[in-house]
Amino acid sequence: MLRMLMLFDIDATLVTTSRSGMLALGDAGRELFGSFEIDGIDFAGRLDPLIIADLLRANGRAADRANTTAMRDGYRRHLTRRLAAPGIARALPGVHGVVERLCAEPGVTMGLLTGNFEDTGCLKLRACGIDPDRFIVRVWGDESPHDPPQRHHLGAVGLERYRKLHAREARAGSVTIIGDTPHDVECAKRNGARCLAVATGSYSAEQLSTAGADRVVIDMSDVDDVVGWLVGDRGSRMANGQ
Ligand SMILES: [Mg+2]
Numbered sequence: 001m002l003r004m005l006m007l008f009d010i011d012a013t014l015v016t017t018s019r020s021g022m023l024a025l026g027d028a029g030r031e032l033f034g035s036f037e038i039d040g041i042d043f044a045g046r047l048d049p050l051i052i053a054d055l056l057r058a059n060g061r062a063a064d065r066a067n068t069t070a071m072r073d074g075y076r077r078h079l080t081r082r083l084a085a086p087g088i089a090r091a092l093p094g095v096h097g098v099v100e101r102l103c104a105e106p107g108v109t110m111g112l113l114t115g116n117f118e119d120t121g122c123l124k125l126r127a128c129g130i131d132p133d134r135f136i137v138r139v140w141g142d143e144s145p146h147d148p149p150q151r152h153h154l155g156a157v158g159l160e161r162y163r164k165l166h167a168r169e170a171r172a173g174s175v176t177i178i179g180d181t182p183h184d185v186e187c188a189k190r191n192g193a194r195c196l197a198v199a200t201g202s203y204s205a206e207q208l209s210t211a212g213a214d215r216v217v218i219d220m221s222d223v224d225d226v227v228g229w230l231v232g233d234r235g236s237r238m239a240n241g242q
Contacts, residue, residue: 001106004231005137005162005170007113007155007193009179010121012044012201014099015128017089020082021075021120025055027082028074033061044202045181047115047141047149072117079120089127092200094220096129101227103134108231109162111137113154113177113187137161151183155191176230182211196230 008014011021022043029036041054052071053063061067083089102108112135114121121140122132132138137158144153155177162170177188180201188195189212197213198220199205205216220226 003107003109003166003168003171003174005109005111005158005175006102006230007111007137007139007158007175007177008135009045009177009181009184010112010114010116010124012180013092013178013184013198014095014130015089015091015124016200017083017124017127020079020088021116021124024075024078024082025052025071027078028071029055029059031074031078032067032070033059035059045115045151045179045183047144047151048117048120049142049149051115076119076123079123083123083127089124091128091130092198092219094223094226097223098220098226098230099130099134101223102230105227105231109137109165110135111139111158111162113139113158113179115141115151117142137165152187152190155187155193159191178230180208182208185211185213188213196226 022038026036026038036059038055041051041058043051052068056063056067056071103110116124118140125132139154139158139161143157144150145157146153159170159175172192173194175193176196177184177193178196178198179185180198181203185195185197185208195213197208197216199208199216200219205218208216215229217226
């Protein structure tokens with residue numbers, strides 16, 4: 001049996017939370033410091049620890065441990081409150097079907113590779129009716145072993161967790177990263193993985209294709225097509241290096 005690892009991004013790939021994450025970070029900052037601006041900070045595809053550090057600095061605050069811890073605490077509380085509002089959080093088109101199908105696929109190990117912290121990433125997924133435990137290999141935004149952390153560092157962490165889980169290496173070409181930004185594409189390329197890009201975030205299909213994604217879809221609503229590309233004709237696709 002050919003084994004495969006699928007590593008899914010969360011925001012704008014599996015779910016949309018109507019900017020709840022950004023807004024909750026703004027809430028947390030205002031609660032701590034009074035005024036606090038979130039405009040002008042790049043959120044898409046980036047690691048939460050870097051986003052919090054950028055926000056603190058942009059607002060004239062030290063990105064030290066005390067402020068970072070306080071921001072994380074406030075972020076979690078305000079995100080919980082915001083996600084409880086009806087209609088705010090939902091799985092993107094086709095996601096429930098794709099996850100369901102892949103979980104039933106022999107040899108497929110489901111995973112997450114995300115800029116989110118574990119607690120808030122799980123909050124977002126659960127708010128959209130997705131059980132985080134369906135993803136066996138999970139790599140979170142604060143798990144880079146390097147300083148400064150970058151998203152592509154997380155690929156190696158995921159591969160190592162896969163190796164420990166199965167007592168074998170993930171074969172070259174058997175790992176796919178699914179994401180919505182050029183950061184996800186770069187993470188795949190730097191880790192020898194394929195990339196399925198979904199244009200459900202702030203980047204167009206053309207931009208994701210230019211970034212080097214192996215396949216781009218507008219969304220995952222065509223479940224058969226998406227699952228077919230991810231697991232179908234595995235041998236021939238790998239042989240062709242596509
Ligand atoms: Mg994303």
